[in-house]
């Protein structure tokens with residue numbers, strides 16, 4: 436007995452630990468199927484494709500299957516069936532029968548706070564489909580090229596392997612923020628002069644840099660990433676709006692949240708090949724000042740609306756080094772809709788009518804800003820240029836000049852000068868000019 440134990444220990448020192456495949460998950464995005472295998476130990480692997488019939492083969496060294504491949508729901512994916520077999524008495528072969536030719540790639544992920552296991556990620560990309568077609572509504576009926584819609588990129592944080600924060604009642608951030616994002620999409624679709632672009636449309640993960648890349652390819656005028664995070668104190672509550680800081684975080688919570696958000700790629704899974712070079716990013720420095728100003732104003736506009744439906748965590752736009760906001764040429768903000776780690780807020784965040792209120796607050800903030808700052812070439816910019824400079828107001832009983840001035844956001848003196856008024860006396864039925872702002 437003792438001898439056997441020694442022998443095992445000795446062998447254990449030489450041979451790598453046996454890797455148990457403990458669980459398999461599948462995530463479908465518009466352009467690929469992602470399979471994730473949980474392993475009890477790291478395992479060397481090879482992956483290749485075969486055709487007639489189309490299939491993907493994964494060979495794992497010194498591994499065995501301890502999960503139910505047949506129980507995996509693959510109905511919405513390109514996978515027909517998963518099979519397995521033992522090779523060389525100690526290795527595991529997994530065969531994935533697919534409905535159409537795919538490009539297969541794979542990468543391992545190390546354990547982390549969310550996943551204590553080693554993971555093997557296998558991506559099956561439909562090879563006959565163009566990658567990530569950008570479905571942006573340009574020029575509707577009656578629009579021409581110079582009157583395009585203002586494109587708002589909506590990024591629902593996390594997704595797929597990355598649940599985001601998990602709050603009270605097991606509420607997952609990835610689901611809450613997708614619901615808010617879809618509601619915001621619905622509102623923008625119905626709004627003349629605006630078009631939404633959904634960065635993530637379902638329950639799958641997209642790398643942080645890929646998110647802004649997609650927004651840029653969609654010619655987005657603004658990028659908003661929606662989150663509902665956790666903090667180490669359950670008492671933390673309220674919504675916040677963050678912009679990218681190159682200098683450092685404006686508060687402890689901002690730094691803490693940015694660190695957590697930036698870990699998403701480790702949890703959700705990003706292949707090293709996806710990391711783009713940073714040179715292209717820094718070349719766009721010139722537009723940074725404009726981007727910062729626009730981000731601050733947009734952030735204040737959204738905070739103004741959020742403040743009416745929820746407590747604000749901070750009354751001004753906060754700053755921290757969020758990777759997902761690093762698109763130098765597009766104004767970008769991260770909206771924390773609330774703390775899912777706070778029991779009261781978790782309940783609200785899971786509630787459909789509150790999700791609708793949140794979406795409407797972001798919608799009103801964004802559209803309000805762009806109505807007064809429409810980008811060149813957009814329908815709203817064209818309408819602003821041709822809009823009459825003044826409108827006419829007919830005086831009614833009880834009107835005073837100062838009250839009309841306040842109502843229209845101009846100084847009484849300007850109103851007096853504009854209308855050549857010698858004094859503030861008004862008569863009913865008198866017509867006065869009001870500047871259109």
Ligand SMILES: [Zn+2]
Nearest residue numbers: 592599662663
């Ligand atoms: Zn988040």
